[in-house]
């Protein structure tokens with residue numbers, strides 16, 4: 038399912054003295070099965086864009102086409118339920134939204150709300166808890182007895198239990214330690230690869246963009262100012278700096294090495310790429 042933005046602008050509190058522009062004339066397509074990263078500094082419009090992906094917000098002007106549904110300012114709020122099922126949202130600190138007495142009940146809540154029987158919902162809960170890498174034993178536990186990282190996985194399982202086609206992730210690794218972050222990102226990669234889920238990721242971690250995304254949207258002051266593959270986006274470090282954006286660690290290190298006379302073409306995005314280009318220059322990796 039593609040999601041296409043056609044000249045989308047969005048104004049918060051339109052018509053009041055507090056009106057503020059959230060999005061300005063954004064046109065782009067998030068393709069079916071893609072892994073799209075959205076980057077941009079604070080207040081650039083990333084969260085506003087995300088909320089248009091399942092019509093939590095509707096454009097003030099322009100349209101968003103989600104699969105076969107066209108959302109405009111005139112769209113009424115009826116019949117949006119199927120959209121909410123197809124596009125699953127994992128908000129920042131999603132674990133704060135857990136509320137049931139057991140993990141099983143929490144994961145089953147969404148499907149039951151959408152008409153699944155008790156048995157179907159329980160089966161989904163069992164399936165999803167495994168999919169997010171937790172042992173089945175947690176199903177009978179209180180979510181509040183789990184670690185922060187495990188609680189977040191339960192919240193994600195609850196979104197996956199709706200069997201969405203698109204998984205939207207707003208800084209999903211915020212607050213986790215480095216190992217927890219890596220495990221979480223590997224889990225999303227697995228969901229993308231094995232379940233065919235389209236992933237839309239908002240992140241400040243440029244290494245995650247380089248490692249996982251195949252398409253990148255760069256937001257600034259509500260506008261989409263650049264889009265392309267990670268290689269295209271990270272090819273111009275000066276441009277990124279001018280927009281207060283960082284670089285993947287390997288790219289930043291390559292830049293420093295270039296100042297000392299090393300050559301890199303293209304600029305490496307990952308440590309493997311950095312090593313592959315560096316070794317021949319320091320007399321390593323000779324294969325006779």
Ligand SMILES: Nc1ncnc2c1ncn2[C@@H]1O[C@H](COP(=O)(O)OP(=O)(O)OP(=O)(O)O)[C@@H](O)[C@H]1O
Pocket residue numbers: 049050057058059077078079080081082083084085086259
């Ligand atoms: N509820 C709101 N009412 C009024 N203005 C808002 C509201 N939410 C966001 N804005 C404004 O819209 C613009 C875009 O905000 P948005 O939250 O989408 O940015 P962001 O890139 O997600 O930022 P962050 O990285 O801090 O989450 C900002 O100027 C912000 O002040």
